[in-house]
Amino acid sequence: MPKKKKIGSYPNVMIVVSLTAALFLIGFCGMLVIQSKKLVSIIRQNIxxxxxxxxxxxxxxxxxxxxxxxxxxxxxxxxxxxxxxxxxxxxxxxxxxxxxxxxxxxxxxxxxxxxxxxxxxxxxxxxxxxxxxxxxxxxxxxxxxxxxxQEDLADSINRNITKLYIVLSSFALVMLIIIVLLINNTIKLAIYSQRFLIRSMQLVGATNGFIQQPFLLRGATQGLVGGIMAIILLVVLQQVAIRNIEGLSMLQEYDKLAFLLASLLLLGVAIGIVSTYQSLARYLKMALDDLY
CATH class of the missing domain: 3.30.70.3040 (Alpha-Beta Plaits)
Structure with a gap:
């Protein structure tokens, strides 16, 4: 007997992997910015x-x-x-x-x-x-x-660090845009398989909020899991780097790092919820003939 399909249940491995990769790269850029700022601060303190x-x-x-x-x-x-x-x-x-x-x-x-x-x-x-x-x-x-x-040292460092911030910020922004588009398309394909189940629930009087709830919960869970996995990867990478690169421990600012990791977690949940909501809204408003 085929397994009964539940509302909001669809494969999520690809979505979680994509979120993890994107959040890891964004977090890595953030770590580079934090450590580069600390390095510049040390240089400034020793001029x-x-x-x-x-x-x-x-x-x-x-x-x-x-x-x-x-x-x-x-x-x-x-x-x-x-x-x-x-x-x-x-x-x-x-x-x-x-x-x-x-x-x-x-x-x-x-x-x-x-x-x-x-x-x-x-x-x-x-x-x-x-x-x-x-x-x-x-x-x-x-x-x-x-x-x-040392003349021109200050301006040289300030110019280079500004260029670094611009490059890293641009890369993180591009990654965020790409991953949102990718996850939107992935979720749309996943929800596509449940479009008739969604319409059936609408026909028996289910409200949009009731239908959206399991999907949004799943999206939040996917974002949370992706964020946790990205954080684990970043922490492991950081500890390996500290043990193998002499002097790197001096550049660590754990309060700022904790804020960055918490932000990644919230960002993952936000992306999961927003992407799911946007993808789901299309099928809630779609005419019956368009479902085929």
Whole structure:
């Protein structure tokens, strides 16, 4: 005896697989955005401005420069302490010789380098225009010979990260549109097999809401399952990457990741419900002759 067909019952493996794939790719793009933002934040927090001092500057003069620099609003603080580090010309010469493997003092007869301060700048000032203003401001201090920083670094990073966000956002949007269209067509084909059952229920007086309920429940379940599977895949991928890529753990922001995964779950349920509702509405309004 053939199995009795129930309202809202149709194969859902293909729909769940499609949803899982789409939500996984969207979530992967989101993870890349979160980690790239964290990487940029780390770079910004470690950008330094080098203040070279006059060679004739005395110790009291050097301390005076330090006090002025520490009071600047753009100086980064660690636990309330300004991130300003003194580097003597002897330390600078040692670092230079370790890097080049050459003793330049041997043929120069003296150390031409200068005492300096390394100043870490707050993240909000990570723009080329602001860094130029910082340079001009610091060079007005008595005893300061020159202020240097990596020019064009800020603008280069900001431009590249903006391009990355645009590419990832565009890819995620295209994937969302494609998967909605794909799932709409898949659900339409699935509901097509139940079009006569839907019409029979209408003929005995069933309301549209009563007919839609099992279909929408199934769509929500499909979206939920697809979202859960996508989340599992993303978490597994993340843990494998953390274990195999050194330093990747520093880029993890678990509060933002939790929000992203929760959003994927809600997005999956929303896609399942909306796609089912749109596909079902066609058959609820279709004339009897059009069903054949």
């Amino acid at each position: 330094e401005v080098r203040i070279f001092l006059e060679k004739t500057l005395s110790d009291p003069g050097r301390d005076s420069v330090l006090q002025i620099v520490q009071q600047k609003a753009f100086v980064q603080t660690n636990g309330g302490t300004p991130a300003v580090t003194f580097v003597s010309k002897e330390e600078a010469a040692k670092e230079f010789m370790e890097g080049t493997k050459e003793d330049f003092t041997a043929f120069l007869g003296e150390n031409p380098l200068r005492d300096s301060y390394q100043v870490k700048i707050q993240e909000d000032y990570f723009e080329e225009a602001k860094l130029k203003l910082i340079k001009a401001d610091l060079e007005t201090i008595n005893g300061v010979y020159e202020v240097v920083y």
